Amino acid sequence: MTEITQLTPHLLWQFFNTLCSIPHPSGHEAAVRQWITDWAQERGLATVQDTVGNLIIRKAATPGMEQRQGVILQAHMDMVPQANADVNHDFTKDPIQPYIDGDWVRARGTTLGADNGIGLAGCLAVLADDKVQHGPLEVLLTIDEESGMTGAFGLEPGMLQGKILLNTDSEQDGDVYMGCAGGVDANITLPYLAESVPADHHAMRLTIKGLRGGHSGINIDEGRASANKLLAELLMDITEHPSIRLAEINGGSLRNAIAREASALLTLPADVKKVLSEQIALRQLQYQQEFQGVDDFITLELVPAELPHRVMNTDLQQKLSSALLACPHGVMEMSRDMDGAVQSSTNLGVISTEPEHIYVQCLIRSLNDAGRDRVANATAAVFRLAGAHCQFDGAYPGWQPDPQSNIMRLLLDTHKELFDVVPEVKVIHAGLECGLFKAIYPDWDMVSFGPTIQGAHSPDERVHIEAVSRFWQLLVRVLRHIPEDKAVSRQL
Template identity: 35%
Template sequence: MYSSLEELKKHPVFYYFSEISNIPRGSGNEKAISDYLLYFAKQRNLEVIQDEALNIIIKKPAVTGYEDIPAVIIQGHMDMVCEKNKESLHDFEKDPLQLRIVGDMLYATDTTLGADNGIAVAYALALLDSDDIPHPALEVVITTEEETNMRGAFAVDPACLDGEIFINIDSEEDNKLLVSGAGGIKATQILTITWQEAPENAVGYRISIRGLKGGHSGMSIHKGRGNANKIIGRLLYDLSSAFPYFIQEINGGSAVNAIPREADVTILLQSSEIGQLENKIQEWNQVLKNELRASDPDIYVKLEKIPLDCTKVFSEQTMNKAITFLMLIPNGIQSMSMEIEGLVESSTNIGVVTTIDKELLFESDIRSSVKSLKDNIRNQMKLMADTLDCQFTTDCNYPEWPYQPHSNIRRLFEKVYKDRHGTDIELIAVHAGFECGIFVEKLPGIDAISIGPDIYDVHTPNEHLNIPSTLNNWRYFLSVLKEMNTFKFEEHNETAIEEAEEVS
């Protein structure tokens, strides 16, 4: 469809997507992109708020004929997950993304694309910049730090918003309406490292897990993909039964909400044990190729001799505790929904393991559409930390987004879709955290929905965006806005409100 980026950028959505791709916007590094959005609004004389969390709220008045329609909040987040291939020299703190087209897909070279959630920002800017798109009053809310702790959404002052309809653009499946999402919490277990002197005449080796696909810890958790941190734990446990060795450091994963694709451990051992180590690595390559032949056929374990640059190693007690953590920490699907076929109800992902000076950190992403089950997984992890005499902290405890039985905006999206395609659109609930839950809590009575184009391999360097789907979803979105002046918005009656409360 599009043979070059220059041709693609002639469309306003992709023009703005390209513009923001030039601005570093990893979670916690949003000042530049927030300032860009602030400048954009001021240049167009639009009302704009930049709060202390660097969230941006831009307001645009209704066009003629749409003044009496309830204001619409359009919401997404400006930050992205920063994952790259090991060999990539890309610096997410300063380098622009290198966009490229392959067929109908848009990629970034060796890095995440940031379509999650740059596409929401691009849609919003294209809409705000237009003077010929019919729409009611708009309140565009672009938040920060969604990918790490949703601190931006939590910080939004609800008094700044008047909208009654909420359209989130952070879904990743075209031709579907997202109507419910999971809540979540980040759990961190901290093991204090006791160091001891490295043994004399020891040699150093780095063992690396490579070739895994990874993926979003919510959207891809059901795909059975290997978790590099769990795999390195299994390997270390097996080695400990074969010959003596010492650990210098363990590091795996780079984002708590991404299934870790890579992990490394540095071990020391005597020269006489090298042959056994090499044999074990060969065995594990065969084991993992067999176990993950369907989900991760390219997995491999790499063994590399390295020079020793440290005279300290984990004590035996620290080493045993670290391996115990990696072996026993809950990971993967914990329960499936009995109400929605195929929907993961609860899960956890041990996303990051980091050796820092005197501490070994284990960071997990817990998700559930049922609060009590989310709390239960948290309690399991706390009990494990207590048993192994570790610190335990939690962060980013965000609420579930319950299904709303009565929804005007859902009815409108359904009507427009059927008018366009002659068939009913699919309603879905997903096992992922959405800022919708936070805003539904903040804004009682808000009518929420989530849409988005097809995005694949999110939170990995293979992330790619379907270009025709993006354009189709954009036209669908605009058709909904256009039809708002003829659609009959019904008031919520008491029965509907009671039903919603029962479901939640």
């Protein structure tokens, strides 16, 4: 037990504390799914695991509410595994260490997993608390949302009977979401063409660190620096010195997180080190000024390293540097329909040097398929000019807003009744699973809401304590006021 279990609502925070103790990064949800299954079955709740690993839990209606429309509460079981460079944390084995920091809950040196652990804990708390009034209830817990939406892709028709879906994966108290961006992964490979290390060379490692990073959709319009894009600029500086050679480049770890760190292994003659150090110092000063107030702790570091056994040939070095610099990154287009909403964006998320090739991964997002495809084609064109192979995987649709949504109107009215504020209705520039659900269950009436979570997908992740309380109050009140299912009423 940790101090967060003393927070209110107690049941929700106790479940979240348990979730923190069970490792559950994307692709490793088996342990947390088994714990939830065992817990639900001990309470006499029906559970079903589908073919891809999603978990469905059913709870009968509160007596007297059997005629209400069926509701599906939905969350995903996985979390983004990100840790600070100085933190040794195995996300497949080590528990998250949450703690209270003023008005917030954080984790020690890692992502917290409030995305979507708070929503998941809220779903379990509804199942556990018999004082919560509701109609026929299903809880849908999906796998692998963060790294590929595998669970949502694999959900089959006919598995669920409810008509209303409450998605708990939004991250701003006081906002209600009725649409989201779709996306696609660009997976790029460039053959590693090697040469021997020149005889008079020494090795140096250039590292960019200290960046904020963040969610590649929600934070993409805030002007945060990308370590991968900054390193691309530095590599172009380096190519001006033909005696400096590039052996490897690595940056970022997730396609849906803005890269916080990146590094390049270089070889160079001893007499060039001073010139390179001076150039890096100038870039450091430039970045400190350029990103002041946005990314205040950008650090460039050049240190001796072990001499590699190969370097890239000069043609590859030039083409790779040019392609990374030209690669689209950030906001591509703003929405014409919703003021202040991002229409299309892309994130240069991962660069890694493998034995046979250099691998690059970008996540492209857009509110419509045309915008998504336009950015995807531009990305492919840049890298194909450099001789790379570009493959697109995991395309998923956006969730188009429904202005006639009944559940949206109920949520707005309930929020006003509880807190005397009408929430803002928004479209989120992130990949909620709702777009995929809508393709499988086109008649579902859907809405997404949640507490304030900042710094998602980074070790700066934190959740606002009071916002969690408001999220719970809103969830409970909405469930109580779900209207009757007219078709069921007529049958009775």
